[in-house]
Amino acid sequence: MSEYNLIDAIERYIRGEMTPAERVQFEQLRKTNADIDQQVVEHTYFMKELHHFAGRKKLKSLLNEVHWQLSDQGQIHEMHSTGKAKFIYLWKRYRRVAAIAAVFAGLTTLGVISLISALSPNPQQKIQLLKREFDEIRKEQKSQKAEVKNLREQLNASSKNIHYKSGGTGFLLDEKGFIITNAHIIRKSKNVIVSNYKGEEFSAKIIFKDEQKDLAILKVDDKAFTPPQKIPYGFSRLESELAEPVFTLGYPRNEIVYTEGYLSALTGFNNDSLTCQLGISANRGNSGGPVFNRDGEIIGILSNKETEAEGVVFAIRSKYIFHLLDEFKKENPKFSLKISEKSVLKGASRQFQVKKIQPFVFLVKGD
Amino acid sequence: MKQSFDEKALLEGLLNHNPKAVEIIYKESFHSIQSLIINNNGSSDDAKDIFQEAIIVLYEKLRSGNLNLNCQIKTFLYSVSRRLWLKRLQVQNRQYTTGDSLEPVIQVDDELELQKQRDADFELMEKAFQSLGEPCKSLLEAFYIHQLNMQMIAKKFGYTNAESAKNQKYKCLVRLKKIFFENYKNGNRDE
Known part of the structure; x- marks a missing residue:
């Protein structure tokens, strides 16, 4: 037997x-x-x-x-009482001290201001005159500029829409509106627009680019933008395994599209260790889209700019997202940008995972 | 029609992965446990973790054939969660600040002692799965956890027919079994 x-x-x-x-x-x-x-x-x-x-x-x-x-459904809600409770507690405790301090600070400021105005000479008239002249020049310049712009826009009016066509996919890194995408999508762009799966458009700024890794970070700067809840996915630091099933969401057309495949090689084109190869069907518009493993962890970013072959797609491995963020933080210490390594989608059904991820994936359009 | 469950039916529902039963248990018990944890240095995420761990303790208890609780489900879950959270705070050297609330509490130390062994067994299998590699891992998960049938598996994984998927499943199962018993014998249980 x-x-x-x-x-x-x-x-x-x-x-x-x-x-x-x-x-x-x-x-x-x-x-x-x-x-x-x-x-x-x-x-x-x-x-x-x-x-x-x-x-x-x-x-x-x-x-x-x-x-x-x-x-x-709102049947259970997250509570955040610790932070708030502590704050209220501190506030109650130090309220009086704070009030007294504020009064003193106010008095001192007033004193200093009156002292300065009493002691300083009065060159204000001259300055005002100069300023008025300057304002006039500026006004003239503005109207000239507007005219030039008008003319230019008339010239470009027809081609402008076509410019926005160059696009791809991007997704949120955190809840503050930082979006990661491929650098090549927005290489020559000055204006960037992102739109979500409902088709709502928001303006965004390019704040960091690394052409070598082909990654870029955008920040949504539109007032109309309200970030959708908490990010459900995490970013994986682990090496992925050959044949591991993967899926992606992206915008090969104006609607969000789901595709699945598998990890087919651990390195990319010409043994490039920055990327890995996927067996998945993806179009140009999928570029910049997140690659998830079954647990809803991001293991890479699609970047299929080098290939014209069908079914051969490369993805930048997630570990380079961490590298990119390190570089970004070094150059821009004033931004706080943290990404989660924990996915809350572990073990959930695929339909459910996709439903949760969908609001965080954007169509990225550059001019 | 609204489905109604008494406590016994809820326990049976939990044992059989009935979503409605799990939902009712969740709705009835989660809030008191969440406020316990949040008032004691925890976050919403901690509350979710601990609560789900407590449900798993209950599930394991039921699985081992012990369908009598001697108390309400809510009380059992609260007691287990409280104990688990105290332990975690101890490990992290944090403090349990407020005294006990008005929720009734029962002794659960024995149950948690049993759970330790069950967790070790679970991890042994988890470890075997982890070192199994693809596509075996996904294939076995599809069959045993997601309970897809062989036709669906063949389609999903691209096998020509159900028979060859079945063959592959056996091969994978044999490999998993081998890894499992190797770890078992190497005393990986204590690691």
Whole structure:
């Protein structure tokens, strides 16, 4: 009996699916063959453990789904009492001290201001005169500029829409409106527009570019933009495995599109270690889109600019997102930009994961 | 029609992964546990973790054939969560600030002692799965956890037919079993 046949027989035996005759025969075999007997015992134990494991895993994902669903419906809500409570507590405690300090500060300021105005000479008239002249020149310049702009716009009016066509995908790094995308999508752009899956458009600024990694960071600077809740996905620091199933969301056309595939090589074009190769169908517009593993962790960013071949797609590995952020922080210490490494989508069904991720993926258009 | 559950039906529902039952348990018990944790140096995420861990303790208890709770589900979950959170605070050297609330509490130390062993068993299998590699890992998960049938698996993974998917599943199962028992014998349990 081959090993597979044996396992098949053991499984049917455990599940009680054997015919009575078969059963008698199998029990006879167990009695005469100690090795098989041992295997039956071992396999029974193993299958018990496996089913136990599977049951718990299944429950875990059910729990996550129920949690999300209930918080979506507002039946459970997150509480953030610690931070607030501490603040209120401190406020209550130091309220009087703060009030006294404020009064003193106010008095001092007034004193200093009156002192300065009393002591300083009065060159204000001259300055005002100069300023008026300057204002007039500026006004003239403005009207000239507007005219030039007008003319230029009339010239460009027809071609402007076409310019915006060069686009790709990007997704939120945090809740403050930082979006990551491919640098090549917006290489020559001055104005960038992002739009979400509902088609709402927001203006954005390019704040950081790394052409070598082909990555760029945008910041949505539109007042109309309200970030959608909490980011459900995390960024993976781990190396991905060959054949691991992956999926992506992107904008190959104006509507958001889901595709799935697998990791087909650990390196990219010409053994490039920056990227890895995916077996997934993606178009130009997918460029800059997030690549997720089954747990909803981002393992890379699609970047299919080098290839014209079909079904061969490269993705920049997520570890370079971390590198990019390190560089970005070094150059822009005033921004605080933190990304999560924890995905709350672990174990959830794919439909659910996609539903949750969707609001965070944007169409990126540059002129 | 609104489905109604008494406590016993809820427990059975939990054991059988019934979404409605899990939802009811969640709605009835989550809030008191969340406020316990948040008032004691925790976050909403902590509350979610601890609460789900407590449900798993309950699930394991039911699985082991013990369907009698001797108290309300809510009380059991609260007691387990409280104990788990105290432990975690101890590990992180943080303090448990407020005294106990008015929620009733039962003794759960024995149950948590049993849970330790179950967690170790679970991790042993998890570890075996982790070192299994793809596509075996996904294939076995599809069959045993997501309970897809062989036709669906063949389609999803691109096998020509259900029979060859089944064959592949056996190969993977044998590999998983081998890794599992190797770890088992190497005493990886204590790691």
